[in-house]
Amino acid sequence: MNRAFVAGAVLAxxxxxxxxxxxxxxxxxASAATGSARLLDQVMARISQDYIDSVSTDDxxxxxxxxxxxxxxxxxxTLLTPDRYxxxxxxxxxxxxxxxxxLDMRGGFVTVIAPLAGTPADSAGIKPxxxxxxxxxxxxxxxxxxxxxxxxxxxxxxxxxxxxxxGGGGGGGGTDKPTFTLTRRIIVYHPVQRxxxxxxxxxxxLATFSERAxxxxxxTIDSLRARGARSLILDLRENPGGLLxxxxxVADLFLDQGQTIASTRGRTPDADHEFxxxxxxxxxxxxxxALVDSGTASAAEIVAGALQDNKRAVLVGSRTYxxxxxxxxxxxxxxxxxxxxTARWFTPxxxxxxxxxxxxxxxxxxxxxxxxxxxxxxxxxxxxxxxxPVVQRAVDMLQGVSTPEQLSARVPRQK
Numbered sequence: 145m146n147r148a149f150v151a152g153a154v155l156a157x158x159x160x161x162x163x164x165x166x167x168x169x170x171x172x173x174a175s176a177a178t179g180s181a182r183l184l185d186q187v188m189a190r191i192s193q194d195y196i197d198s199v200s201t202d203d204x205x206x207x208x209x210x211x212x213x214x215x216x217x218x219x220x221x222t223l224l225t226p227d228r229y230x231x232x233x234x235x236x237x238x239x240x241x242x243x244x245x246x247l248d249m250r251g252g253f254v255t256v257i258a259p260l261a262g263t264p265a266d267s268a269g270i271k272p273x274x275x276x277x278x279x280x281x282x283x284x285x286x287x288x289x290x291x292x293x294x295x296x297x298x299x300x301x302x303x304x305x306x307x308x309x310x311g312g313g314g315g316g317g318g319t320d321k322p323t324f325t326l327t328r329r330i331i332v333y334h335p336v337q338r339x340x341x342x343x344x345x346x347x348x349x350l351a352t353f354s355e356r357a358x359x360x361x362x363x364t365i366d367s368l369r370a371r372g373a374r375s376l377i378l379d380l381r382e383n384p385g386g387l388l389x390x391x392x393x394v395a396d397l398f399l400d401q402g403q404t405i406a407s408t409r410g411r412t413p414d415a416d417h418e419f420x421x422x423x424x425x426x427x428x429x430x431x432x433x434a435l436v437d438s439g440t441a442s443a444a445e446i447v448a449g450a451l452q453d454n455k456r457a458v459l460v461g462s463r464t465y466x467x468x469x470x471x472x473x474x475x476x477x478x479x480x481x482x483x484x485x486t487a488r489w490f491t492p493x494x495x496x497x498x499x500x501x502x503x504x505x506x507x508x509x510x511x512x513x514x515x516x517x518x519x520x521x522x523x524x525x526x527x528x529x530x531x532x533p534v535v536q537r538a539v540d541m542l543q544g545v546s547t548p549e550q551l552s553a554r555v556p557r558q559k
Contacts (some may be wrong), residue, residue: 184208206478214288218485219249220471222290226479231297242297243304243326244333245270246352246384248441248467249289256308257465258382258439261337261351264326271310272382272439277321278307290483298328335390338379339364340529345542346373347529350394353386353443358393365397365427375431375542375551377535381461385442388470394443395450396421398432398457403492405450408470410487415470417487425456431551432457433538436508441465448506449491456548458555459508460538466499509555512537 188204210223224232231240244263247254253275259265276284279295287295296304303325310320335357338349346368350361365376385391395405399421407418434457436448445464451457470487489497491506499505512534529535545551 213482213484219289220469221482221484222288223476224290224481224483228290228294229475229479229481231294232473232481232483240297241300241328241330243306243328244331245296246441247276247289247293248384248465253309254284254287254289254292257384257441257467260331260333261349261382263331263333264329265324268324268326270306270308270324272437273310275309276306277309280305281307296328300329302328304328334360336360336364338529339368341368341371341373342377342529342535342539343543344372344374345539346371346376347379347535348376349379349529350444351383353383353390353394355387355390357386357390358397361394362397362426369427369430375545376427376433377529377538377542378432378434378457379529379535380440380444380448381435381437381534382439383441383444384439384465385444385467388443388446391443391446392419395447396423398425398427398451399454400425400428403450403454406446406492407490407494408487409490410470412486415487429547431542431545431548433541433551434459435534435538436461436464436506438462438465440506441467445497445506446489449495449497452506452509453492453495455552458510458541458551459506460510460541461508461512461534463508464497464506466497466505468497468499468504510537510541 188201188208191199191204192201213221213223243265244260245265246257246260248257249255256270256272256274256276258272259270276292278284279292284292284295296306298304305323305325307321307323310322333352333354335350335352335354336348337351338347340347346365348361348364348368350357365373368376392405399405401421401424403421405419405421407416409416432451434448434451436444436459440448440461441464445467448459448464452459468489469485470489471483472486474482474484476482491497495506496504497506541551541554545554
C-alpha cells in the first residue's frame with residue numbers, strides 16, 4: 145500500500161466514523177490556533193527588528209492585549225489602565241472629579257444617557273440623547289467610550305470644552321452642534337435627589353445606583369411615611385444605573401422573599417445566575433408607580449423590570465434605554481483590569497433588556513406621549529414635580545387607591 149493510498153483510506157474512514165471526524169475537526173482547530181500564534185510571533189519579530197522606531201517586547205504585548213479587546217467589537221469591553229481602573233472605582237463610589245455625565249455607546253456614537261442632576265453638565269443644558277462629537281476641539285472619532293469618559297475628567301477647577309451633536313434623528317429636523325465649556329468639580333452624588341409628599345403620595349427621585357442607594361432610599365421612604373405618605377411614586381427617569389448589587393438591594397426592598405428580581409445568561413456557568421429577593425418587603429400595602437424614560441438604564445432597568453413583572457408597581461412613561469449587558473471586572477497584570485461583557489440581563493418573565501433595532505428596554509404599562517415627556521423635561525417644569533405631567537399622570541393613578549391590587553386594576557388591558 146503506497147503512502148497516497150493510506151492517506152485516502154484514513155480520510156474515507158473519517159467521513160464514515162463520527163468519532164474520527166470529531167478528532168479531525170479538533171485537529172484542524174488546533175492547527176489554526178498554532179498558525180495564528182505563529183502569525184503573532186512573526187509580526188512581533190518583524191516590528192522588533194525592522195520598524196523605524198524601537199518598540200519594547202513588553203510594549204508590544206501590552207498593545208496586543210489591548211488590541212484583542214478592541215477587535216471583539218464590544219463597546220462595553222476594554223482593557224483599563226491603572227489610572228482608568230482607579231477612576232472606575234471612584235465613579236461607583238459616587239465621588240469623583242468631572243462634569244457629571246453618564247455615557248453609553250449607541251449606534252456607534254458616544255451618547256449621553258443623562259446628565260446627573262445638579263452637576264456642571266446638568267446646569268449647562270446637556271440633554272439625554274446628545275452625542276459627543278469633540279472634547280477640547282479634538283474629534284472623538286476612533287476613541288472608545290472609556291477614552292471619552294477619561295477626557296471629561298480632570299483636576300477640580302479646570303475647564304473642558306464639549307461639542308455635541310443634537311437632533312438629526314429623522315423627521316426632517318437638522319443637526320445642531322452646540323459647544324459647552326464646563327468647569328470640572330468634585331461630583332458628590334447622592335442617590336436620592338428629591339423627596340416630598342404630594343397629597344398623601346410620597347415622591348422620590350432615585351437618580352443613580354451608587355453606593356448606599358438602597359439604604360438611602362429606605363430611610364427616605366420611611367421618612368415620607370412618617371409625614372403621611374400612603375402610596376409612592378418612584379422616579380427612575382434619567383437614572384443611568386450603577387452598581388449591580390445596589391439595583392438588586394433596591395428591588396429587594398419592594399418584593400417578597402423568594403421572588404425573582406432578574407437573571408443573567410452567558411457562556412460560562414458562572415455567568416448564568418438568578419437573583420432572588422432575600423427578605424420580606426418593607427411596605428407591602430403601599431401602591432407604587434415607577435416613572436421611566438429613555439434615560440432609565442442598566443440597574444434602573446433591572447429594578448423597573450422586577451417591579452413590573454412581579455406586579456409590584458405600575459410603570460408610567462416611555463420605553464427605557466435598553467442597557468442589558470453585564471460587565472465583569474478582572475484584575476490583570478501591571479495594575480490593569482479587563483472590563484469584559486460576560487452576560488445579558490433578563491427580567492423575571494424572561495424578557496431581554498438589551499436593546500437592538502427592534503426589541504429591548506422595558507415598555508411601560510402606561511405610555512405618556514412624547515409631547516408630554518418633552519414638556520416634562522423642560523428645566524422649570526422638571527424641577528417641580530407637581531407641575532410635571534408625567535408625575536401628574538402617576539398621581540391620577542394613585543388617587544383613591546389604597547392597595548397595590550386596586551392600582552393594578554386601573555392599568556388598561558392590552559388589546
